[in-house]
Amino acid sequence: MSRYFTSRELVVRRIVLITALTPVVWGTTYAVTTEFLPPDRPLLAATLRALPAGLLLLAMTRRLPRGDWWWRSAVLGALNIGIFFALLFASAYRLPGGMAAVLGAAQPLVVAGLSVLMLSERVALRTVLAGLAGVVGVAMAVLTASARLDPIGVLAGLGGAVSMGLGLVLTKRWGRPDASLLTATGWQLAAGGLMLVPITLAVEGLPGSLTGGNLAGYAYLSVVGTALAYTVWFRGLERLPTAQVSLLALLSPVVATVVGWAVLGQRLTAAQLVGMVVAFGAVLVGSRAPRRSRSEPVTEAPVTVESVVPRAYSAACAR
Numbered sequence: 001m002s003r004y005f006t007s008r009e010l011v012v013r014r015i016v017l018i019t020a021l022t023p024v025v026w027g028t029t030y031a032v033t034t035e036f037l038p039p040d041r042p043l044l045a046a047t048l049r050a051l052p053a054g055l056l057l058l059a060m061t062r063r064l065p066r067g068d069w070w071w072r073s074a075v076l077g078a079l080n081i082g083i084f085f086a087l088l089f090a091s092a093y094r095l096p097g098g099m100a101a102v103l104g105a106a107q108p109l110v111v112a113g114l115s116v117l118m119l120s121e122r123v124a125l126r127t128v129l130a131g132l133a134g135v136v137g138v139a140m141a142v143l144t145a146s147a148r149l150d151p152i153g154v155l156a157g158l159g160g161a162v163s164m165g166l167g168l169v170l171t172k173r174w175g176r177p178d179a180s181l182l183t184a185t186g187w188q189l190a191a192g193g194l195m196l197v198p199i200t201l202a203v204e205g206l207p208g209s210l211t212g213g214n215l216a217g218y219a220y221l222s223v224v225g226t227a228l229a230y231t232v233w234f235r236g237l238e239r240l241p242t243a244q245v246s247l248l249a250l251l252s253p254v255v256a257t258v259v260g261w262a263v264l265g266q267r268l269t270a271a272q273l274v275g276m277v278v279a280f281g282a283v284l285v286g287s288r289a290p291r292r293s294r295s296e297p298v299t300e301a302p303v304t305v306e307s308v309v310p311r312a313y314s315a316a317c318a319r
Helices: 001-028 031-034 042-063 067-094 101-104 107-119 125-143 151-174 181-203 213-238 242-248 249-261 270-286
Strands: none
Touching: 001 249, 031 067, 031 107, 031 151, 031 213, 031 249, 042 067, 042 101, 042 213, 067 101, 067 151, 067 181, 067 213, 101 151, 101 242, 101 249, 107 125, 107 151, 107 242, 125 242, 125 249, 125 270, 151 213, 151 242, 181 213, 213 242, 213 270
């Protein structure tokens, strides 16, 4: 019996660790946004993050949706990518002191509630408590005494958490189409990016010019922070409970705080250190593998980076 649980838990931990790479990468988004991207252009940042990534994956896989997956990809692309990215960057631009990260940290609680209602998943009490602790930990880690509340930024942050939370649950409910993971991810990214194009042109227009630093920032966010990161994220969502995956997102603001200290020279207080420990502890508690009955087989296959992304293709605030 102990051998059964040891084998299964090792597989689950491997999946969790690989999936956790995504929020770690996302934790660098805010530093890249503030240091490399042109100011006051959240929609442009969202568009150039999503659309090139989607087109890249479509060019690699060369397959379009069929049947119901046209409208499903559009819905998922809007929730997971288009709406979420626009609100994410809007809140990051308008909310100083990490408030955007605190609002985003509410996403695991949104996912937990929707998982019960839409997926009939049993959400353990420890998962809910971990989600609450995560919000507290993130608040301690990223908020400063000078943080101001901007109503539009607050609504954008909450809207982003709800949008991606619903997108994750629907992604889990509908499952993967008869296509590879890269293909399905490309559909979502392309759909979300295309949705953002007319909005960006109407609201912000095109920039007069972009510097080399701007282009490097957009390229990093699109290829690493989106195409690669979302592929790994959706792979984890296929193999782990939805609420468990969403809790991993708490790592993003923790990483952003560390990046702000290590790269941007920001100071860390004792309260921030305690907050990071609390948030990290919430992730550890919430990501523990649930026990199964002895008769229930282990179905998870071993997961490696190569199994998530082919060899050819091998949101915290730093303001």
